[in-house]
Amino acid sequence: MATSVLSQRPTHEPQLTPCKHQVAGHLFEDGKAGSFVDECGHFYKPLQNGPRGRREQEFYELIMAILQSEECYHPRRRLSGSYGSRDSAEPSGEGVESSSGASCIQAEERLAEGQTEAGAQPETHLSFSVRNAALLRAIPLCYGLIELDGVRMIEMEDLAGQYRHPSIIDVKMGFHTWYASGDARYIERRKAKDAATHQSSLGFRICGMQVYRNFQRGYWRASKRWCKGLPQEEVRKALLRFPHNESNLRAADVYGGQHGALSQLHQLLQWFKVQQEFVFYSSSILIIYEGDAQKQSETNVVIRLVDFAHTFPVNGERDSNFLNGLASFMSVLEDTVAADTHDDCSL
Template identity: 30%
Template sequence: MFTAPDHQVAGHQARDGQLGPLIDSSGRFYKPLQTNGRGSQELAFYQSFSSNPRIPNQIRNFFPKFFGTKILEASDGSGPRDHLILEDLTVHLINPSIADIKIGSRTWFPHASDEYINKCLKKDRETTSLTIGFRICGVQIQELSGIWRPSKNQVQGFEKEEVREVLERFFRNGNGDGLILEQLKELKGWFEEQTIFHFYSASVLLIRDDGGEEMVKIVDFAHVVDGDGVIDHNFLGGLCSLIRFVAELVEKKKKKSSSSVENGYLSNKKFFISWKYFLVPTVLALLVSDDDIGYRGWIPLSCGQWLQLNFDIWI
């Protein structure tokens, strides 16, 4: 049985009679081939990428696995249609948070029509693509209060500082920020050398979940062209800009965490612990306050628990 993906945050969605991707229970993601040559271009990329011996194995991990094509009934009811068969990146994730980030200050490809160039240039100017080299296309973040998922109009209106705030919100909970940063840097290392492809209008997905999974993926290859032996400076520049944003946020979080522990505020657990304690026959009690959720109360601890608090429980 085929259904629309629950965690797709950008692009055309297979809902309300619209054409979009589908998933099945086996972990496959079926993307309909687009018209105007874009579908055939993306298929050609996957075929070339899959068979190219110059692609390092560790770099292949940043791309969805490709399993060929299949004719399926299109989600918009238009009849049978070819679909790419790809890996469903979220099939095993628990409450995933996802940010879809289009990379590059220029999103149109060489030899595009004037109409297409003007359309892309207008969007690049109206978003943060031109100013910071990337833009957020969609995002969902799992929070204590539920899922935060801004509308398409909200996302398109993000300016530089709002992009920073969204990324900070994305990394707020959890401890795997450094892992995502390291993956981005590894990807950057390849783009500093590879001259095989140029990626126009492709996206980087930042993905994390409640189970501790942290990963970076690249998607959307309808406008990939031959690199002709030249480094893809457009994609590389946007990727470097994203890395700077993420690195600043990771460093800020580390400093805040370090400062918080010294001052008694344990940010990883969101608990402020007053270092006052009360001995009641062999029992210690700690005043615990969480402003985020409005909780304040006392936690009784045995003496043994108190001695291990900083090492085993909170840190």
């Protein structure tokens, strides 16, 4: 893009510390440029060099530019104005809605009512923020672009920062993580990796996980090697382990219920059934809940869609790869809830 709408921070540098709750991606312990957090509840993700970093930046730029041009709210902020604001890291966005924000909410509700049937066509006459409200709810709030010591980073909300003891799972979506426009070497490498894991057979892959254990007052973390070597027959057991925090939580307390992961994923699934504006390769779903919760009402479950280094804008193309992978993931989660009898699920 010729002009960046990701604002540069001209003031003093923030005090950054390594993010201790990052469970996948580039990690400091692997010798990579890991992510940071600050004292204000913001998360800083270094952009990769080359086209990958450029695509991720352009994805957020596109979202921010459109919302600013529409003078519409972000669905999780319920405020008019820009996509994100450095004035507050609070994602709930308490405040008084503008008339434009209220009209967006009403139109969003009408859109949701009309898109419940499978195969429905996208309502292209509606504004971007309305027809893509489910996407906007799922992606992190973005505050801008910052450069420190020559490293460009996207500044966004710290998803784990609102939790005392965040339990997090990172699940990469899609039956394949390669795209036809990639070079032959890239496609060959991704195909081999997909085939070596349960990505190509299940349509998703667990890339990282941490579970807070109340009794032991600490985290169990799955290493990259553990995730890569996880056999397909053990995937449901891993998904069963994630909600078990040694405080009598069950899979239904995290995945089920009106505000659980499955309910939130269903909203995203309905959007993928009709949207024809983006395709997402190698993007992940994060599920986060309060690790020391004693009951479902305390879990504060959220799902987020992250990682857009291989996301492309399209015109009239349905993202069946992500859609089918998400549907498969939800089906396995539903089976996990049904099978949860609190048997031993230690890993």
